[in-house]
Amino acid sequence: MLDVESQQRLFDRLRDLFVDRRAYSVDPAECAVYAYDNSRREAIPDAVVFPTTHEQVVALVAICREHGIALTARGRGTNTTGASVPVSGGIVASFERMTRILAIDPANRLAVVEPGVLNADLQIALKPHGFFWAPDPTSAPFCSIAGNIACNAGGPRAVKYGATRDNVLALRAINGRGEEFRCGKPTSKGATGYDLTRLLIGSEGTLAVITEATLKLTPLASDKRTLRATYADIAAATSAVARIMAQPVTPCALEFMDDEALRLARNHAGES
Numbered sequence: 001m002l003d004v005e006s007q008q009r010l011f012d013r014l015r016d017l018f019v020d021r022r023a024y025s026v027d028p029a030e031c032a033v034y035a036y037d038n039s040r041r042e043a044i045p046d047a048v049v050f051p052t053t054h055e056q057v058v059a060l061v062a063i064c065r066e067h068g069i070a071l072t073a074r075g076r077g078t079n080t081t082g083a084s085v086p087v088s089g090g091i092v093a094s095f096e097r098m099t100r101i102l103a104i105d106p107a108n109r110l111a112v113v114e115p116g117v118l119n120a121d122l123q124i125a126l127k128p129h130g131f132f133w134a135p136d137p138t139s140a141p142f143c144s145i146a147g148n149i150a151c152n153a154g155g156p157r158a159v160k161y162g163a164t165r166d167n168v169l170a171l172r173a174i175n176g177r178g179e180e181f182r183c184g185k186p187t188s189k190g191a192t193g194y195d196l197t198r199l200l201i202g203s204e205g206t207l208a209v210i211t212e213a214t215l216k217l218t219p220l221a222s223d224k225r226t227l228r229a230t231y232a233d234i235a236a237a238t239s240a241v242a243r244i245m246a247q248p249v250t251p252c253a254l255e256f257m258d259d260e261a262l263r264l265a266r267n268h269a270g271e272s
């Protein structure tokens with residue numbers, strides 16, 4: 001907790017860094033919007049900022065470190081673990097304005113994105129190139145790539161393509177000392193050095209702030225069919241899954257629904 005004088009000094013520094021008035025707020029109403037995520041936990045930050053460049057984030061981390069104040073990175077607040085709730089107050093950095101797709105490189109099967117790009121927006125941009133990015137959490141239409149990376153998100157496709165950790169080639173990030181670094185390699189094989197990329201993935205914003213990600217792309221299938229199979233019990237279903245996944249050609253996604261899930265779906269959407 002900062003005394004009033006130190007807090008004023010901090011706010012002055014932030015105002016100098018975020019000259020665009022819409023990129024910085026201490027308005028209690030706006031801070032309240034960034035106090036919670038899908039975990040339903042809540043803690044009000046002292047200020048919210050909306051960076052638009054890597055350099056701004058570098059300076060922001062340095063300011064927070066200098067003032068000994070917490071910095072919480074936020075994508076779109078859809079995680080269910082409280083990972084983007086500013087439990088120690090301080091500053092929330094919302095990445096909702098860093099939404100540029102910097103490159104789509106079909107020849108090297110990769111895309112380079114800013115942290116706030118929505119998962120679904122990326123998939124739409126990739127489709128005309130004949131590719132997709134494999135991580136498919138159900139929150140895809142409204143969650144960010146950096147959020148996916150920080151949560152190591154996956155979905156039904158993880159069974160074939162892995163989760164986020166298996167689909168990120170490289171990252172640009174800033175550690176708690178305000179030092180920027182790059183890790184990983186934009187190639188299928190990168191054998192040298194420690195694998196910091198995989199360490200950062202799933203670290204829920206605790207190790208570094210991500211400002212750029214190089215993502216591994218997968219070619220879209222030329223055709224797709226959906227198959228529903230009904231089993232007498234869970235044991236029969238799981239042993240069928242084990243046999244299916246041991247075949248040379250495997251499904252691109254698998255979803256298991258028990259009778260309770262089916263009942264809820266029917267109640268919600270009807271029989272169709």
Ligand SMILES: Cc1cc2nc3c(=O)[nH]c(=O)nc-3n(C[C@H](O)[C@H](O)[C@H](O)COP(=O)(O)OP(=O)(O)OC[C@H]3O[C@@H](n4cnc5c(N)ncnc54)[C@H](O)[C@@H]3O)c2cc1C
Nearest residue numbers: 075076077078079083137138144147150153154204205210
């Ligand atoms: C309806 C629904 C369905 C879901 N389905 C699935 C599912 O099928 N599979 C699955 O795995 N998950 C699922 N999730 C959870 C999913 O992992 C998250 O929704 C998503 O990954 C979070 O993205 P976000 O942009 O909302 O990030 P936030 O919730 O804002 O943040 C998540 C984490 O990312 C960190 N973060 C954000 N930006 C940065 C950054 N630039 N640098 C460093 N850290 C950062 C935050 O600090 C926090 O720790 C679901 C969630 C919902 C609400």
